[in-house]
Amino acid sequence: MEQGVSFDLDLIRRYDQSGPRYTSYPTAVEFDESFDEAAYQTACARSNESGRPLSIYFHLPFCDTVCFYCACNKIATKDRSLVQPYLERVYRELEMQSALFDRSRQVEQLHWGGGTPTFLNNAQMIELMEVTRRHFTLAGDDVGEFSIEIDPREADAASIKVLRQIGFNRMSLGVQDFDPRVQTAVNRIQTEEQTMAVLNAALAEGFRSISIDLIYGLPFQSVESFSKTLERVIAVNPQRLSIFNYAHLPERFKPQRRINDADLPAPEVKLDILQSTIARLTEAGYVYIGMDHFARPDDELALAQQAGTLYRNFQGYSTHADCDLIGIGVTSIGKVDNTYGQNRRGLDEYYADIDAGHLAVFRGIELNRDDLIRRDIITQLICHFGLDMRAAEARWGIQFADYFADSLEKLQGMAEDGLVEITADEIRILAPGRLLVRNICMAFDAYLAAKTGPIGFSKVI
Ligand SMILES: C[S@@+](CC[C@H](N)C(=O)[O-])C[C@H]1O[C@@H](n2cnc3c(N)ncnc32)[C@H](O)[C@@H]1O
Numbered sequence: 001m002e003q004g005v006s007f008d009l010d011l012i013r014r015y016d017q018s019g020p021r022y023t024s025y026p027t028a029v030e031f032d033e034s035f036d037e038a039a040y041q042t043a044c045a046r047s048n049e050s051g052r053p054l055s056i057y058f059h060l061p062f063c064d065t066v067c068f069y070c071a072c073n074k075i076a077t078k079d080r081s082l083v084q085p086y087l088e089r090v091y092r093e094l095e096m097q098s099a100l101f102d103r104s105r106q107v108e109q110l111h112w113g114g115g116t117p118t119f120l121n122n123a124q125m126i127e128l129m130e131v132t133r134r135h136f137t138l139a140g141d142d143v144g145e146f147s148i149e150i151d152p153r154e155a156d157a158a159s160i161k162v163l164r165q166i167g168f169n170r171m172s173l174g175v176q177d178f179d180p181r182v183q184t185a186v187n188r189i190q191t192e193e194q195t196m197a198v199l200n201a202a203l204a205e206g207f208r209s210i211s212i213d214l215i216y217g218l219p220f221q222s223v224e225s226f227s228k229t230l231e232r233v234i235a236v237n238p239q240r241l242s243i244f245n246y247a248h249l250p251e252r253f254k255p256q257r258r259i260n261d262a263d264l265p266a267p268e269v270k271l272d273i274l275q276s277t278i279a280r281l282t283e284a285g286y287v288y289i290g291m292d293h294f295a296r297p298d299d300e301l302a303l304a305q306q307a308g309t310l311y312r313n314f315q316g317y318s319t320h321a322d323c324d325l326i327g328i329g330v331t332s333i334g335k336v337d338n339t340y341g342q343n344r345r346g347l348d349e350y351y352a353d354i355d356a357g358h359l360a361v362f363r364g365i366e367l368n369r370d371d372l373i374r375r376d377i378i379t380q381l382i383c384h385f386g387l388d389m390r391a392a393e394a395r396w397g398i399q400f401a402d403y404f405a406d407s408l409e410k411l412q413g414m415a416e417d418g419l420v421e422i423t424a425d426e427i428r429i430l431a432p433g434r435l436l437v438r439n440i441c442m443a444f445d446a447y448l449a450a451k452t453g454p455i456g457f458s459k460v461i
């Protein structure tokens with residue numbers, strides 16, 4: 001499939017409405033507390049019959065300072081003594097979780113996210129990986145995808161070396177913007193030297209894939225200023241780039257109240273930044289994977305997209321479609337068999353459950369057949385910009401045109417506007433529709449169809 005994306009201002013203006021990012025379907029707003037520890041344990045027993053490989057996500061929530069834009073689940077603190085008590089609970093949780101999964105099931109994917117995972121000191125990071133290996137069977141370095149989110153202000157050559165030694169082979173680096181004025185306004189002062197030192201250390205240690213996170217829409221950004229950051233990033237040629245859109249929702253994210261509305265770029269400027277960024281990255285040889293992500297054409301995400309094997313989960317795009325996902329730590333979400341389950345969101349509640357000898361799963365959802373069908377369709381569209389309707393009929397035993405009559409009708413307007421092409425056998429998302437892929441997926445979302453009024457998700461642009 002050709003990989004182009006094109007930028008049509010008029011269409012973006014018309015179709016840009018708030019919508020889910022579909023890291024799960026149904027989305028987390030549909031989770032409820034009738035899904036509890038017992039339901040999770042039953043799902044784990046079912047999943048063992050499949051023998052599928054495993055993926056483990058660890059949430060490490062602490063950060064030394066708060067970046068004012070941040071929408072992640074984090075705890076800002078200077079108190080490093082908070083780490084060990086947290087790790088003690090994580091170890092208990094690992095032990096309880098491991099009892100639910102057959103030891104023969106290999107962990108093919110492991111991710112430390114945050115917060116700032118390297119808020120842990122080197123000894124703590126070594127210990128956490130040791131305990132993980134005690135309870136689970138990790139795949140070899142050639143097969144396993146072991147990734148970590150790195151804040152370059154909280155890492156150096158020595159910690160990068162340790163991370164490679166304990167098994168990590170991929171990382172994403174939080175950069176956001178190199179402009180000092182932007183950095184001051186968002187309370188994230190990070191020199192280019194700091195970033196480059198960590199990047200070079202990672203290359204020297206043999207990290208296989210390095211991804212860089214940037215954000216557009218931050219205070220004082222302009223097309224010119226952001227393109228300077230972009231040029232410096234392109235010069236180091238990372239395999240992947242995430243270009244996130246800053247959504248300013250100060251009612252929801254408290255630190256954002258410290259960002260002055262008047263300093264934010266106007267919507268037209270944001271669109272201009274996005275347009276010039278896409279043009280420049282395309283010129284530099286990057287492929288648009290979808291939903292903020294770009295990759296070099298030889299990167300495994302780009303190759304998986306071409307081969308039709310790309311997948312999307314809570315960490316973004318992935319090549320490990322068939323894994324059951326175990327979520328460890330506060331707020332983590334797991335995906336086991338036909339369920340999603342989420343851990344407690346407050347540290348105290350999380351500790352209380354674990355200390356009482358229970359898992360901290362407090363809400364979730366068991367997918368019914370309709371959810372599974374729609375998740376499959378949304379995954380195909382979001383990962384491959386297309387859908388083979390005949391293949392979907394064969395997989396699910398449905399008549400596509402009947403089952404999805406409402407959805408196809410919703411797509412008609414988008415087809416007339418050139419966002420999608422619908423033939424007898426296929427739905428194809430055309431270049432102008434690719435930035436709006438989530439709006440296209442929304443046509444297949446049964447929960448949105450049932451809702452009226454504001455839906456509380458962020459906008460596309
Ligand atoms: C958990 S952080 C990455 C690790 C580390 N804490 C750091 O900041 O370098 C994940 C990424 O989410 C992005 N992010 C956080 N808040 C955001 C927001 N409000 N809008 C867009 N992107 C955001 C940033 O690009 C950040 O690098």
Ligand code: SF4
Binds near residue numbers: 070072074114115116
């Ligand atoms: S962007 Fe990263 S370092 Fe900054 S507050 Fe969020 S999680 Fe912490």
